[in-house]
Amino acid sequence: MHREVKVLVVGTGFSGLGMAIELKRAGERDFVVLEKAGDLGGTWRDNSYPGCACDVPSHMYSYSFELNPKWTRMFARQPEIWDYLKKVADKYRLREHIRFNTKVSGARWDEDAKVWHVTTEGGDTYTAKAVVAGVGALHIPNIPALKGIEEFEGKTFHSAEWDHSYDLEGKKVAVVGTGASAIQFVPRIADDVARLTLFQRTPPWIMPKIDRSINSWEQKLFRALPFTQRLYRNFVYWTRESSALGFAVNPKIMELAQNIAKRHLRSQVSDPELRAKLLPDYTMGCKRVLISNDYYPALAKSTVDLNVDGVAEVRAHSVVDNAGVEHEVDAIIYGTGFHVVDSFDYLDIRGKGGVDLAKQWRERGIETYYGITVSGFPNFFFLLGPNTGLGHNSVVFMIESQIRYVRQCLELLDRHQADELDVRPDVQARFNEQLQRKLTRGVWTEGGCKSWYLDAQGINRTVWPGFTWRYWMRTKSVRADDYTLTRARRERVSV
Numbered sequence: 001m002h003r004e005v006k007v008l009v010v011g012t013g014f015s016g017l018g019m020a021i022e023l024k025r026a027g028e029r030d031f032v033v034l035e036k037a038g039d040l041g042g043t044w045r046d047n048s049y050p051g052c053a054c055d056v057p058s059h060m061y062s063y064s065f066e067l068n069p070k071w072t073r074m075f076a077r078q079p080e081i082w083d084y085l086k087k088v089a090d091k092y093r094l095r096e097h098i099r100f101n102t103k104v105s106g107a108r109w110d111e112d113a114k115v116w117h118v119t120t121e122g123g124d125t126y127t128a129k130a131v132v133a134g135v136g137a138l139h140i141p142n143i144p145a146l147k148g149i150e151e152f153e154g155k156t157f158h159s160a161e162w163d164h165s166y167d168l169e170g171k172k173v174a175v176v177g178t179g180a181s182a183i184q185f186v187p188r189i190a191d192d193v194a195r196l197t198l199f200q201r202t203p204p205w206i207m208p209k210i211d212r213s214i215n216s217w218e219q220k221l222f223r224a225l226p227f228t229q230r231l232y233r234n235f236v237y238w239t240r241e242s243s244a245l246g247f248a249v250n251p252k253i254m255e256l257a258q259n260i261a262k263r264h265l266r267s268q269v270s271d272p273e274l275r276a277k278l279l280p281d282y283t284m285g286c287k288r289v290l291i292s293n294d295y296y297p298a299l300a301k302s303t304v305d306l307n308v309d310g311v312a313e314v315r316a317h318s319v320v321d322n323a324g325v326e327h328e329v330d331a332i333i334y335g336t337g338f339h340v341v342d343s344f345d346y347l348d349i350r351g352k353g354g355v356d357l358a359k360q361w362r363e364r365g366i367e368t369y370y371g372i373t374v375s376g377f378p379n380f381f382f383l384l385g386p387n388t389g390l391g392h393n394s395v396v397f398m399i400e401s402q403i404r405y406v407r408q409c410l411e412l413l414d415r416h417q418a419d420e421l422d423v424r425p426d427v428q429a430r431f432n433e434q435l436q437r438k439l440t441r442g443v444w445t446e447g448g449c450k451s452w453y454l455d456a457q458g459i460n461r462t463v464w465p466g467f468t469w470r471y472w473m474r475t476k477s478v479r480a481d482d483y484t485l486t487r488a489r490r491e492r493v494s495v
Contacts, residue, residue, distance in 0.1 A: 001124045007031035007410065008118055008128035010104050012094075013042020015134030015383035015399050017085060018063060020094050022403040026411075032126065033094065034118075036103035040089055042136060044082040049162040049181060050188035052078035055291050058214075059229065060236045060394045063088065067229050069222030075211045075291075099124075106348035107131055109378060114419035114488045116379065129419070130379040132406055133347075137384065137462070140339040140346070142452075144176065146332075147313040154317065155331040159185060160338070170194045171330040174319045176311065178204060182335030183290050187298035196304045197319070197327045199311055202449065203277065205284040207257065208264050209291040241467060243392045247285050248466035251443040254284040268296035277308050285391060286447025337452060344386075351377035352422075366461040367432045369423045369482070370475055372402055378422040378486075379413070381406045387435060388471070389453075389463045391444075397468050401475045408478040418485040427482045438465040 007028065009019050012035040023031050039045055054061050058071035061081070066088050072080060089095060103121045110117055118126040141158040149156070157163045159181040172195040175182055182198070183206065190196055222229035246253035261284065269275045278296070280287075299306050309321040318328045339345075344366070349357040355376055361367075368374050371388035372381050383402050384395060413421050439445060439460040444453045453462040464471055 002126070003032065003124075004127045005030055005032045006128065007130045007132060008116070008126055009033040009132045009134060011035065011042060011134035011136065011383075012040035012085075012089070012098060013044070013134060013136055014063075014085070014396055015136060015403075016042070016132075017089055017094060017134075018396075018399050019132050019134055019383060019403045019406065020097060021063075021065075021088070021092050022407050024092055024094075026407055028410075031097060033098045034102045034104055034120065034126075035098055035100050038100050039086075040095075040098065040100075041082045041085050042134075043139065044078055044085060046139065047160050047162075047181070048078060048164070049159045049185045051184035052181070053184060054081060055180065055209075056240075056394045057236045059233045060240070061396055063396065064233070064400060066091075067222075067226065067233065069219055069226070069229055071214055071219075073211060073213055075209065106350070107380070108350040108354075109352060109380075111352060112488070114378070114486070129413075130381065130410060132381045132383060133385075134383040135347075137338065137389065141334070142336050142339050143334050144311075144336055146176075146311055149314045149332075151316050152314045152332065154329060156334070157331075158334040158336070166331065168192050168331065172328055173197070174199065174327060174329040174332045175335055176332065177201075177335035177337065179335055179337045180288060180290055181337065183292045183295040185333075185335065186304075187292075187294040190298040190301055190304055194303065197307055197329065198299065198304065199307050199319075199321070200277070201308075201310060202282075202287065203280045204287060204290045205258065205261050205280050206264065206290045206292050206295060207261050209293045211293070237393065237397070240393045241469065244467050246443065247391055248438065248442045251283050251285065251446055254443060257289075258284045265296065269300060271300065274299065274306060277306055280449075282449035283443050283447035285443035286449035287451045287453075288391060349377065349380065351380070365455070365457070365459060367428060369428045369431055370402075370405070370471070371464075372405055372475075373409070373421075373423040373428075373483075375423045375425045375428045378420040381409065386461050387439075387464055390468065391463055393468050398464070398471060401468075401472045405475040405478060409483075412478055412480060412483070413485070416485050417487070419488045420484075420486040422484050422486070423482060424484055435465065436460070439463075442466075 009016050009031060012033060016033055020033050054076050057074055058076040062068050068084055105119050105121045107116050107118045116128045116131045118128060141160045143158055155166050168189050169192050171193050173193045175186060175198045178200045265275060265278055298304060307321055309323040312320045312322045318326045320326045345358050347358050357377060366386045368386050371385035383399055388398050409421055442465055444460050453460050455461050
């Protein structure tokens with residue numbers, strides 16, 4: 001099948017659905033959304049492990065134009081967030097635009113026709129004036145290459161590919177990794193398994209989770225008086241926004257939060273030896289800050305062993321640590337997160353002159369303009385692209401800024417009857433120079449740790465350096481002077 005469309009959107013998580021809604025609200029109907037899976041939802045469809053929940057308050061982790069007064073918890077769990085996305089998609093009748101089980105395999109810019117040629121693994125092709133990639137970064141599981149893993153005869157799976165058909169009851173389980181996913185599912189399986197050995201490389205900073213059920217009277221109030229929910233959302237936003245002072249302005253401020261985390265650790269872990277293993281030796285914020293009330297108590301159980309020696313090798317029925325101790329296990333669960341900095345390596349995107357985007361980023365480093373556009377790749381837009389991730393607030397806020405910006409770019413093309421919109425190389429270079437200058441002063445670089453925020457050269461290609469309201473202000477309107485507009489006959493448009 002071949003189809004020509006004005007806008008092609010890839011992905012149906014918060015980004016892709018948000019873009020589709022923005023297009024519809026602007027009166028655009030000539031668009032298609034491609035989804036690799038059989039249902040929508042992105043991260044919140046894929047991650048269904050026990051205990052999966054958001055670490056951003058529910059009322060902030062939703063579209064500002066589609067508030068949900070029915071959240072049942074302060075921090076929504078995976079089924080509820082996924083249900084929210086499906087209801088929003090149905091309300092805006094997005095399914096009629098979505099092509100499920102359609103995985104994009106490549107995109108090539110046609111310099112003469114000024115269109116993108118997009119191919120799929122199923123053989124379908126599309127021609128689009130513009131492509132919006134809402135693929136995000138948290139979708140390719142990071143599975144470590146453990147020595148001897150091919151000899152293991154037990155069960156293995158990643159937390160993002162949880163095998164619900166496998167019964168953990170009475171099993172001896174090894175969990176590799178102590179990131180955001182692990183601290184959620186470990187407490188949920190600790191009472192079911194016969195033995196759980198948790199292999200920790202670096203302990204995370206963990207703050208108390210201020211979670212509770214939302215009362216029915218609160219839900220009724222939000223339904224009856226929507227402005228009260230918006231007021232509460234604003235309160236949550238600015239409370240979390242203030243923490244950016246410690247992340248990007250002065251990392252020493254994080255000492256206040258570290259003291260809270262240390263008290264949390266002392267109050268929940270009485271064993272001094274275990275406490276020592278769980279106390280980080282880097283500044284909070286250098287790695288992702290986690291929240292939990294049940295992770296530490298789970299590690300104190302007699303059936304749980306925290307191992308800090310690391311995995312040396314895997315044998316047919318066991319895992320051997322670097323101290324030479326052999327641990328008999330029936331299953332290995334990876335709580336090792338996702339490929340983030342290198343999550344775009346799999347993309348086959350060819351821009352002007354046939355330039356391979358993934359190769360260019362590998363050789364020169366990842367550079368974009370506000371994480372949305374890339375010089376040399378006209379009419380191609382990223383949502384939640386490089387350097388737009390957050391460590392303190394809701395990425396949905398960033399997504400909304402980006403979908404509005406993309407919509408304005410498309411309107412700019414239409415208004416000037418142009419066929420190509422390409423960010424100027426000097427504008428992109430200047431932006432990245434300023435961006436990296438700010439990032440080097442932040443806790444991600446000065447915090448004394450190695451994290452998935454940084455690439456192989458130690459450069460932060462993941463997070464936005466500081467306040468999200470500044471990102472909102474800078475992307476509130478498109479500066480036409482930042483772009484070169486061209487018509488198909490290579491005539492430059494004056495703006």
